[in-house]
Amino acid sequence: MQWGTPSPRGSAAAPLPASGIILAGGESRRMGRDKAMLPTAQGPLLLHVARTLAATCAEVLVVDRPPGRYRHLGLPLVLDRFPGRGPLAGLHAGLEAMTYPYGLVVACDMPGLAPAVARFLVEQALAAERRGSPVDAVVPLRNGRPEPLLAVYARRLAPVAEALLEQGSRPLRALLEAPGVRVIWVDEADLRQVDPDLRSLVNVNTPAEWAAWQRARDSSG
Numbered sequence: 001m002q003w004g005t006p007s008p009r010g011s012a013a014a015p016l017p018a019s020g021i022i023l024a025g026g027e028s029r030r031m032g033r034d035k036a037m038l039p040t041a042q043g044p045l046l047l048h049v050a051r052t053l054a055a056t057c058a059e060v061l062v063v064d065r066p067p068g069r070y071r072h073l074g075l076p077l078v079l080d081r082f083p084g085r086g087p088l089a090g091l092h093a094g095l096e097a098m099t100y101p102y103g104l105v106v107a108c109d110m111p112g113l114a115p116a117v118a119r120f121l122v123e124q125a126l127a128a129e130r131r132g133s134p135v136d137a138v139v140p141l142r143n144g145r146p147e148p149l150l151a152v153y154a155r156r157l158a159p160v161a162e163a164l165l166e167q168g169s170r171p172l173r174a175l176l177e178a179p180g181v182r183v184i185w186v187d188e189a190d191l192r193q194v195d196p197d198l199r200s201l202v203n204v205n206t207p208a209e210w211a212a213w214q215r216a217r218d219s220s221g
């Protein structure tokens with residue numbers, strides 16, 4: 001299945017004027033095989049995530065480390081400018097390349113992303129902008145802890161991320177803690193209104209986690 005094939009499920013609402021950024025430049029050491037290419041009923045996991053994101057975001061970009069591994073999928077591809085520096089480097093490249101002022105970032109190893117969650121997070125950023133009180137990020141909390149691998153970031157954070165990367169490898173969290181960065185923290189209870197089991201926040205890092213995810217999917221039909 002190639003990118004651009006019409007979604008079998010379709011989507012009732014039109015995509016929002018925002019970008020979707022899929023971080024796919026990791027090394028998958030714990031999985032022992034490329035997480036982006038794990039097989040799903042909708043094709044490789046990366047394609048499944050991209051198609052889910054496309055229901056919400058008018059643009060979807062995949063960010064990989066050079067030289068780029070996913071050209072064969074036909075997805076719009078961006079390469080890290082700070083290779084080997086982790087997810088913040090992927091976010092930085094995505095923010096620099098994206099067309100829209102806000103981008104929803106998703107890790108390529110999140111098989112349960114729900115379009116309703118993607119839309120809910122992006123709408124928080126767009127609504128704040130409309131109210132005249134723009135924010136730089138919209139980040140879910142789970143058990144009181146930030147989930148920065150499924151979050152909205154403003155394009156204006158690109159130079160902030162670049163300054164952090166120039167200091168070396170830094171966690172995504174460092175961007176949210178940078179001076180002046182305005183964040184909407186989304187309560188777990190609010191997220192559960194659109195995703196009761198918080199499946200959108202599941203990421204699969206190991207073969208055991210992948211097997212558990214597949215079992216859970218099978219048992220829920």
Ligand SMILES: Nc1nc2c(ncn2[C@@H]2O[C@H](COP(=O)(O)OP(=O)(O)OP(=O)(O)O)[C@@H](O)[C@H]2O)c(=O)[nH]1
Nearest residue numbers: 023024025026027028029030063086087090107108
């Ligand atoms: N573009 C880009 N994405 C990255 C980079 N490092 C990690 N990611 C992505 O960020 C997300 C979270 O990565 P991790 O699961 O922490 O790391 P990983 O390298 O994929 O996996 P491990 O090797 O098992 O730690 C995944 O979607 C990765 O593909 C990077 O240097 N560049």
